[in-house]
Amino acid sequence: MHNLFQYVPGNSIIHRMNPITKIFLTIVICIAAFVSGNLLFLAGLLAVDLLIGFIAGIPEKTLTIFKGLLKIAIFLFVLQILLVRGGTPVFWIITDEGLLTAARVVLRLVIVCMPLALVLAVTRVTDLTNSLVQVLHVPYKYAFTLSTAIRFIPQFLEEMSGIMEAQTARGVAFDKAKGLKKFSMILPLCAPLLISSVRKTDLTAAAAEVRGFRLRTRQSGYKRYPFTILDLGAAAFCLLLLAAAILL
Amino acid sequence: MIEIQDLTFIYKDEKKPALQDIRLTIPEGGFLGVIGPAGAGKTTLARAVSGMIPHHYTGDYYGSVTVNGMDTVETSLEDISRLVGMVFQDVDSQIISPVVEDELLYGLENFGIPREEIPQRIDEALQKVGIADLRERAVGSLSGGQRQKVAIASIIALRPRILVLDEPTGELDPRSSRQVFSLLKELNEEQRITVIIIEQKIMLLCEFARQLAVLSEGKIVRQGDTRDVLAHAEELEALGVNCPRVTTLSRAVSVKTGEEQPVCLNLDEAEAMVRRLIS
Ligand SMILES: Nc1ncnc2c1ncn2[C@@H]1O[C@H](COP(=O)(O)OP(=O)(O)OP(=O)(O)O)[C@@H](O)[C@H]1O
Ligand SMILES: [Mg+2]
Numbered sequence: 001m002h003n004l005f006q007y008v009p010g011n012s013i014i015h016r017m018n019p020i021t022k023i024f025l026t027i028v029i030c031i032a033a034f035v036s037g038n039l040l041f042l043a044g045l046l047a048v049d050l051l052i053g054f055i056a057g058i059p060e061k062t063l064t065i066f067k068g069l070l071k072i073a074i075f076l077f078v079l080q081i082l083l084v085r086g087g088t089p090v091f092w093i094i095t096d097e098g099l100l101t102a103a104r105v106v107l108r109l110v111i112v113c114m115p116l117a118l119v120l121a122v123t124r125v126t127d128l129t130n131s132l133v134q135v136l137h138v139p140y141k142y143a144f145t146l147s148t149a150i151r152f153i154p155q156f157l158e159e160m161s162g163i164m165e166a167q168t169a170r171g172v173a174f175d176k177a178k179g180l181k182k183f184s185m186i187l188p189l190c191a192p193l194l195i196s197s198v199r200k201t202d203l204t205a206a207a208a209e210v211r212g213f214r215l216r217t218r219q220s221g222y223k224r225y226p227f228t229i230l231d232l233g234a235a236a237f238c239l240l241l242l243a244a245a246i247l248l
Numbered sequence: 249m250i251e252i253q254d255l256t257f258i259y260k261d262e263k264k265p266a267l268q269d270i271r272l273t274i275p276e277g278g279f280l281g282v283i284g285p286a287g288a289g290k291t292t293l294a295r296a297v298s299g300m301i302p303h304h305y306t307g308d309y310y311g312s313v314t315v316n317g318m319d320t321v322e323t324s325l326e327d328i329s330r331l332v333g334m335v336f337q338d339v340d341s342q343i344i345s346p347v348v349e350d351e352l353l354y355g356l357e358n359f360g361i362p363r364e365e366i367p368q369r370i371d372e373a374l375q376k377v378g379i380a381d382l383r384e385r386a387v388g389s390l391s392g393g394q395r396q397k398v399a400i401a402s403i404i405a406l407r408p409r410i411l412v413l414d415e416p417t418g419e420l421d422p423r424s425s426r427q428v429f430s431l432l433k434e435l436n437e438e439q440r441i442t443v444i445i446i447e448q449k450i451m452l453l454c455e456f457a458r459q460l461a462v463l464s465e466g467k468i469v470r471q472g473d474t475r476d477v478l479a480h481a482e483e484l485e486a487l488g489v490n491c492p493r494v495t496t497l498s499r500a501v502s503v504k505t506g507e508e509q510p511v512c513l514n515l516d517e518a519e520a521m522v523r524r525l526i527s
Contacts, residue, residue, distance in 0.1 A: 126350040203341035212358025220357045
């Protein structure tokens, strides 16, 4: 779980793409998923997601993310088919419209979340922020906030499991609890964790300050992020996806 | 040269001063060890020298800290940082980047080190700390000791004239701790970099530091040449600061023989003393 968001070094074409292109591709996939309601097309988009993970050379991680999302998806699916009342009944209280809506919602959820997680696995966060600043002229302050937030996710999870371990040692049965029960047990732990996180981020801010945070300009980054033929190819692919989404 | 004059500092919203009436001079090219029990104000002292107090941490500030002639209150944090490099006690908070190489790049980029010079500086810093093989690794995948080395390398790469290290060997094994001290000694002797190190491993301090300052409850209770400070071992022990066994030995010998023996700082000196006594 801790390294789910961690960068996996590599030299695949996905790794070598400009970070901006990767963000663009992610956004296009999201838009496409919401523009089109065609189930076949959505299934195709899902396949594209998985394919990207495989091309990037991280099949295990891709499948782990996929499986994690699938759990949430199944829960949502059941909720949807029970809640949607329109259309003709197919079986018990389940309607055809319910099934269709549920399938769409679930597919969209997985399609949208997959690339967001994958981008972090195949892009160094530093490259992400630096390219945002250099290419898209995002103010460095915001880019830094974003990268710090991303950086703290694994640390947060690590501390969380540390606290849970300590509580388990004192006899709190986290592992036996499931679903909502487990959630209600974890919730009270969030406040102290949040406080310690805020303290840590303040220290991190100080660490950045003493290493010239405020001197940093758009041109400071050592690496440059030019667009290459790879990015052109990816852009063409994006257009294709968008066109298909509108037509189908 | 660093001159601290009657410095008293109270963190915002706190009542008790974290530092009180600190008076301390560290000559250029000095090697100062700072020691003291938990909560004594060691980190606060490091923050005052590196300009984080008063620029990042606010509060009631009396007295002055001058670094190479610049008053830290009047100088911008950036200008102080070019001169003073600081390794934090909490390494995890210090490391900003998710990949080792990027962590070293960060300060170099910000301070506008010429592009051509950057790769060489990174290679050199990684080499010196002995982590050249970790260059591409994700910081999250490193051990505590490895992260500590990354933090040290990222500061060394900036080539500050003054190095402040806050318990930089806390997570290191004895061998790596010694390596860090040897590196500091090398920087100190070859490039005349001033070193201020907060450290609990007194044995290492005795061997490498030329001066010691002992802090307790925000005050300096003793300072001076390492040997002179260690001559007051009882006082240190009373504060909960353990003295090295060789020092205890030379003291015990003084008491037993009734004649004052010079304080021993390392095994060689202790050996010499014993040989002298036997012959
Ligand atoms: N950011 C802060 N805000 C408020 N009070 C602080 C802050 N940092 C330290 N203090 C207080 O200042 C005093 C000295 O703390 P300091 O961290 O300097 O001690 P230390 O000698 O470094 O201790 P340790 O050996 O545990 O690292 C303590 O009473 C502490 O609670
Ligand atoms: Mg401290």
